[in-house]
Amino acid sequence: MIKVSIIGASGYSGIYLAYTLLLRKDVELVHITSQSNAGKDISEVFPSFNKINNGKRSINFEKLDEKQIACSSDVVFLCLPHGKSSLIISSILKLNPLIKIIDIGADFRFDRLENYELNYEKHAAPHLNKYFVYGLADVYEDKIKGAQFVSNPGCYPTGALLPLLPLIKAGIINYNYPVIIDSKSGISGAGRSSANISNLFCEAQNSVRAYNLWKHRHLPEIKEKIYNEMFLHRYKSASGKFQCDESSLHDESEYLYKPEYYPDIIFTPHVIPVIRGILTTIYIKLNSSATSENAIKDIYNDFYKNNPFIVMLENGILPDIKNVIYSNICHISFSKNGTYLILVSAIDNLGKGASLQAIQNMNLMCGLPANYEIRDFTPYP
Amino acid sequence: MIKVSIIGASGYSGIYLAYTLLLRKDVELVHITSQSNAGKDISEVFPSFNKINNGKRSINFEKLDEKQIACSSDVVFLCLPHGKSSLIISSILKLNPLIKIIDIGADFRFDRLENYELNYEKHAAPHLNKYFVYGLADVYEDKIKGAQFVSNPGCYPTGALLPLLPLIKAGIINYNYPVIIDSKSGISGAGRSSANISNLFCEAQNSVRAYNLWKHRHLPEIKEKIYNEMFLHRYKSASGKFQCDESSLHDESEYLYKPEYYPDIIFTPHVIPVIRGILTTIYIKLNSSATSENAIKDIYNDFYKNNPFIVMLENGILPDIKNVIYSNICHISFSKNGTYLILVSAIDNLGKGASLQAIQNMNLMCGLPANYEIRDFTPYP
Amino acid sequence: MIKVSIIGASGYSGIYLAYTLLLRKDVELVHITSQSNAGKDISEVFPSFNKINNGKRSINFEKLDEKQIACSSDVVFLCLPHGKSSLIISSILKLNPLIKIIDIGADFRFDRLENYELNYEKHAAPHLNKYFVYGLADVYEDKIKGAQFVSNPGCYPTGALLPLLPLIKAGIINYNYPVIIDSKSGISGAGRSSANISNLFCEAQNSVRAYNLWKHRHLPEIKEKIYNEMFLHRYKSASGKFQCDESSLHDESEYLYKPEYYPDIIFTPHVIPVIRGILTTIYIKLNSSATSENAIKDIYNDFYKNNPFIVMLENGILPDIKNVIYSNICHISFSKNGTYLILVSAIDNLGKGASLQAIQNMNLMCGLPANYEIRDFTPYP
Amino acid sequence: MIKVSIIGASGYSGIYLAYTLLLRKDVELVHITSQSNAGKDISEVFPSFNKINNGKRSINFEKLDEKQIACSSDVVFLCLPHGKSSLIISSILKLNPLIKIIDIGADFRFDRLENYELNYEKHAAPHLNKYFVYGLADVYEDKIKGAQFVSNPGCYPTGALLPLLPLIKAGIINYNYPVIIDSKSGISGAGRSSANISNLFCEAQNSVRAYNLWKHRHLPEIKEKIYNEMFLHRYKSASGKFQCDESSLHDESEYLYKPEYYPDIIFTPHVIPVIRGILTTIYIKLNSSATSENAIKDIYNDFYKNNPFIVMLENGILPDIKNVIYSNICHISFSKNGTYLILVSAIDNLGKGASLQAIQNMNLMCGLPANYEIRDFTPYP
Numbered sequence A, B, C, D: 001m002i003k004v005s006i007i008g009a010s011g012y013s014g015i016y017l018a019y020t021l022l023l024r025k026d027v028e029l030v031h032i033t034s035q036s037n038a039g040k041d042i043s044e045v046f047p048s049f050n051k052i053n054n055g056k057r058s059i060n061f062e063k064l065d066e067k068q069i070a071c072s073s074d075v076v077f078l079c080l081p082h083g084k085s086s087l088i089i090s091s092i093l094k095l096n097p098l099i100k101i102i103d104i105g106a107d108f109r110f111d112r113l114e115n116y117e118l119n120y121e122k123h124a125a126p127h128l129n130k131y132f133v134y135g136l137a138d139v140y141e142d143k144i145k146g147a148q149f150v151s152n153p154g155c156y157p158t159g160a161l162l163p164l165l166p167l168i169k170a171g172i173i174n175y176n177y178p179v180i181i182d183s184k185s186g187i188s189g190a191g192r193s194s195a196n197i198s199n200l201f202c203e204a205q206n207s208v209r210a211y212n213l214w215k216h217r218h219l220p221e222i223k224e225k226i227y228n229e230m231f232l233h234r235y236k237s238a239s240g241k242f243q244c245d246e247s248s249l250h251d252e253s254e255y256l257y258k259p260e261y262y263p264d265i266i267f268t269p270h271v272i273p274v275i276r277g278i279l280t281t282i283y284i285k286l287n288s289s290a291t292s293e294n295a296i297k298d299i300y301n302d303f304y305k306n307n308p309f310i311v312m313l314e315n316g317i318l319p320d321i322k323n324v325i326y327s328n329i330c331h332i333s334f335s336k337n338g339t340y341l342i343l344v345s346a347i348d349n350l351g352k353g354a355s356l357q358a359i360q361n362m363n364l365m366c367g368l369p370a371n372y373e374i375r376d377f378t379p380y381p
Helices: A012-022 A066-072 A085-095 A113-119 A126-131 A141-145 A155-170 A218-232 A240-244 A252-256 A293-303 A351-365 B012-022 B066-072 B085-095 B113-119 B126-131 B141-145 B155-170 B218-232 B240-248 B252-256 B293-303 B351-365 C012-022 C066-072 C085-095 C113-119 C126-131 C141-145 C155-170 C218-232 C240-248 C252-256 C293-303 C351-365 D012-022 D066-072 D085-095 D113-119 D126-131 D141-145 D155-170 D218-232 D240-244 D252-256 D293-303 D351-365
Strands: A002-007 A027-033 A075-078 A100-103 A149-151 A179-185 A265-271 A278-285 A310-312 A330-337 A340-347 B002-007 B027-033 B075-078 B100-103 B149-151 B179-185 B265-271 B278-285 B310-312 B330-337 B340-347 C002-007 C027-033 C075-078 C100-103 C149-151 C179-185 C265-271 C278-285 C310-312 C330-337 C340-347 D002-007 D027-033 D075-078 D100-103 D149-151 D179-185 D265-271 D278-285 D310-312 D330-337 D340-347
Touching: A002 A012, A002 A066, A012 A027, A012 A351, A027 A066, A066 A085, A075 A085, A075 A351, A085 A100, A085 A126, A100 A351, A113 A126, A113 A218, A141 A351, A155 A179, A155 A218, A155 A265, A155 A278, A155 A293, A155 A330, A155 A340, A155 A351, A179 D179, A179 D278, A218 A265, A265 D278, A265 D340, A278 D179, A278 D265, A293 A310, A293 A330, A340 A351, A340 D265, B002 B012, B002 B066, B012 B027, B012 B351, B027 B066, B066 B085, B075 B085, B075 B351, B085 B100, B085 B126, B100 B351, B113 B126, B113 B218, B141 B351, B155 B179, B155 B218, B155 B265, B155 B278, B155 B293, B155 B330, B155 B340, B155 B351, B179 C179, B179 C278, B218 B265, B265 C278, B265 C340, B278 C179, B278 C265, B293 B310, B293 B330, B340 B351, B340 C265, C002 C012, C002 C066, C012 C027, C012 C351, C027 C066, C066 C085, C075 C085, C075 C351, C085 C100, C085 C126, C100 C351, C113 C126, C113 C218, C141 C351, C149 C351, C155 C179, C155 C218, C155 C265, C155 C278, C155 C293, C155 C330, C155 C340, C155 C351, C218 C265, C293 C310, C293 C330, C340 C351, D002 D012, D002 D066, D012 D027, D012 D351, D027 D066, D066 D085, D075 D085, D075 D351, D085 D100, D085 D126, D100 D351, D113 D126, D113 D218, D141 D351, D155 D179, D155 D218, D155 D265, D155 D278, D155 D293, D155 D330, D155 D340, D155 D351, D218 D265, D293 D310, D293 D330, D340 D351
Parallel strands: A002 A027, A002 A075, A075 A100, A100 A149, A179 A265, A310 A330, B002 B027, B002 B075, B075 B100, B100 B149, B179 B265, B310 B330, C002 C027, C002 C075, C075 C100, C100 C149, C179 C265, C310 C330, D002 D027, D002 D075, D075 D100, D100 D149, D179 D265, D310 D330
Antiparallel strands: A179 A278, A278 A340, A330 A340, B179 B278, B278 B340, B330 B340, C179 C278, C278 C340, C330 C340, D179 D278, D278 D340, D330 D340
16 A cells, blocks of 8 residues: 655645545555645535545545654655745655655756756755656656656646657757747646636636747756757767767766757747647657658657557547546657658646656556556546 | 447447446447447547557447347447437347347336327337336436346436435425426537537537427426326325325326326526536425425435435535536535525536446446446546 | 716726727726726736727726816716725715716615615615616616616626516516526626636636525515515506505505515526626416417517617527627517416626616716617627 | 628628628628528527617528629628639629629639649639739738729638738748748637537537648648748848849749749648637747847838737737637737747637628728728627
């Protein structure tokens, strides 16, 4: 029995974690915290929890008590606004140095601390940063398997990196052109606690807009992960900025300080009136028009071989948010025209983009198969 | 292993049955039919089936082949427009007299054939009608347990009868006043195949309207079931039309021919812009203002004792469609003011109102617990 | 040129007033107030105002300055939460005793002060109450024509009273049965300023629920207006409680203190996921089944003769919210079955139910035709 | 009084034309045709037309009678699927050679017939093609003013060309990089008559997807118009493919046959669950990072000087579909980062993208100001 606690359990990703974990027979949910709902039974706040899974035990929201959680949990999920997790994790670790941590927030997503501090704020537990593995679970499964600390990726980065990384590794992208990522996200991405006027039903139902041009905080996260892969696979890169300057790169520290070696990545998030889901449309230039569609298909199939959650769509079917919501699945398709390639991916921002990927990470950290008891549920209609 | 076939599997209730049954380890889906999609894999038509439940076997839609289905299935679900099931069932039964049948359509919902023929059309297999049990599974569990043939209730009747029947049995309703049922249904109730203009997104998103005043076909279904209960429990009725004339009722045949003994039931369906769900608001008059809220609570708790799917909401929480969609759960609350009582229920028209109740029926017919592997899934948000 | 000010102009009804009035050539919008947006141009807060009506002048939100408004305005609209209007109106009147006031809030909707105080709070300007006319403009046009002070009806009362009052006047209702009003309202009824979690897009899109059973504040408003009409037309009432006790009613003061003379009125509001609109379904009992559909049609046509905003639908067409949004129109239909009658009405809660009815009132108060320059705009789709 | 007929008046753009024109006092709607609704009054099919504009005259849908229309109309709008307009226009012109024609369909949108035939089908009235002016009314006002025949632009091209053409004319784009147009459209773009399953409410509400990658028919329309402008303003182009090869271009015929001179234009349409609106996000590369934001602002302000329908948003406000629906307005903003520029535009696909731009064209063709009696109506919320 895996004993699990969730800190920040009444937001959208926290409650989805609670819901999913309550359905598992091998997991015991020991503590769920919520400052605003402490003392209330989960079914009182979320009536859909009544008789979930045929009357499973009830559970109360509690105020955060780090000691209780540290002592009684094998795994802790943190679903908090950025900046909040670091201190809590420090405290918990002192009380239970072996506890497994999965942070859904942004505090430990960056390999390089300065990237966090540049884009968010001064880090509250910088000494812990290097211990965290980036939990893009379908790509970094091997690292996550042995990990005690995993930082769950952002939702936009998940939707962008899953289709991009195989091609970066394969070295078929021409980096003299920008990689353009145009993402369309449902409104739950804005969270539940921060009730602001623009997320009201009456404001949002007819609203479609871009926001945070050039400056969304998920862009530096996407960049860092892409640059990491480019560095790692630099010998496979057939052309482009990075490859040109490659000879001068001797070690990681050097490359990391030369962002000018790297390609331009443009990311534009949009808000669309659906509750869940991110559709990501990516425009890239190939090194060669000779790269065939079959070759690209092989790259993906090889990269995601035996992966239970990545679906490469075929026969002209394109990803649609409605086909992946409430699941940990990512649908991907690509379409080539000359040297241009369009990638399209669809994920559930709260499922694959948050809570279900977090459970996939938990599975791996606990020695279970990635897809152990992750019951994808995409009802239709 | 229960071998199951679904006839009419590409409509909303059929595909939801397929989805749910594919998740079960004790069920083998042997045939699913669809005239328009025959020959295609289920994932090609419904991409969300890709890698469902970690890559479970694929299955092709087929043209209807009664012989194949009869010979290879233990249980058959029929999800067809009314009038279509009767002949198919006749044929299948000749080939396999022991096969279990669950009809989601309307053909066998009425105890009295004339009620069907009055409201639908001439019945195509009248000799079979008497063998069917009305599958309102949370009420008629005992009858369903031994049944080979079950007729699944309509969605509106399910939402109306579940809150009403306990009170009818308890005899607390004053039938000198009408029972008024005001239902609000999501659009999936109109089905998938009959694409008509008024169900287009652009027509439906801002549309809220009543329809079929006085004459929706679910009204006679509701009436028959209420009248049955009234007859059955006539000694418990403390007042009202029925009770008054009770002495003159000697047997069932007599009462059934005297509809004037029965109360007025008014049913108004409305369409609202949600995909799934029915909210039913019912207005009744009590025999006595002395009937306390606690007494009513006891009536419900007693009637639905140990029931895994009926949730009586408390603490002023009222049913909300969003808390029951994608589930087999029915939320009920009541509120009393003097001698008036308002009942409110919420169900998923495709879940409790169709496919999941059908699986609950299958469980009972197969000797399994009602809630065996019915994984309610009401995600939030 | 009518000089108009709007107090509370950044809520949904206030901004709709501003929008509509800016399109009029005979109106000059002199002041619009908003505590939170003071100092900003209207187009900055609401970008749809850019180039409205081909570049009409811009206007800034201001902090409330009663003196400025009193001195420069012929007409003032107040769009404030209840309890706020009274004091402001008192102040303004002292500065400009001739100013015309239209209050969209609830402060002056009741003829009898105690009804307000019982259901809202202690009244802050009780001496002013008797000067206000109830602005149900399609019914009380004659009174409004000479009025300086008009209180705009609530949205639910507007949707309920417009179909009910003609039948009450005609005396065809059997009041031994309750009048049951089941209303379905869009979410904008909850307003814009009070951003609460349940009105977030992610909470509301799949949500359909009843609320405030028995105790919504619009119920006493509906009751008072119905009782007024019953008293007024008491000789026309053919049966029912009221008529029975009529002989004992000598004057208005007596009847007002005997609520037991009056029929039961049940009102259940529901929230449905549309931005605008209220659909109201009303269940009544007729005195006689002999009252023909044609007779009822005549009652309506006579009552609303030459009325530009009431549409009696025929040929089986039923009201639909989508056909009246963004308009001052009320669609009504009725359907009879024996002695039961179902009335259905559809209005825009912000149009006919608030801002456009307020402008209709302004027109009447200013000696203009009711429909002067009220450009109904119900786009399709 | 302008006498107007609408052929194909029961589709979304046709009925919107009818609605808008019925509000005008200087227009008489003489015939509106609908094959499926012939004989019915417009209010019977579209109940929102009841008492529109205070009871304006009713009008019946008729079967198409070219002779009647030709003889009684000054202006004819055609709202038909592509391929249908050509023959009808031929017939009408023979009967009334002076009649003004505005075709909302695609038949006459291309300057070069081969572009139409390549992307649609064999043209049914090729001899007429050269007489049609492309009705992008905010750009080609001068040409439209003298025109008898106008072809209304496609909705996507309108949303893409309005922000792009000023920059093309200004010569600041580096055409060595592709121009990438990522558009998000509401569902009404799919029309009303072609009821297909994917546009049902239940299918569309949760659906967000790209479609027709590389091959949407609006792409060649966009390309032709961009290439036209590039050729026209070739001396102003500071760099890029086109400029490089410019010396070899002697006349139009030559350039038109050398598409290799032209830049790559990528266009990806997406469907999102709103009724109306297109948000277009465009990614371009500048010739020089020295081009300042102010310079770009000047380019736009100069290009759209005194234009009543183009709104350049400032102060960080980005276009949002909800701020332009039901209007003829186009909101545009741009954001620069180094040599990259993102353009965002928002239009109503049925307003500016179809019917209201068509009326703007009618105004110009009839010698009226562009914005004559085009009452933009973007209600909030």
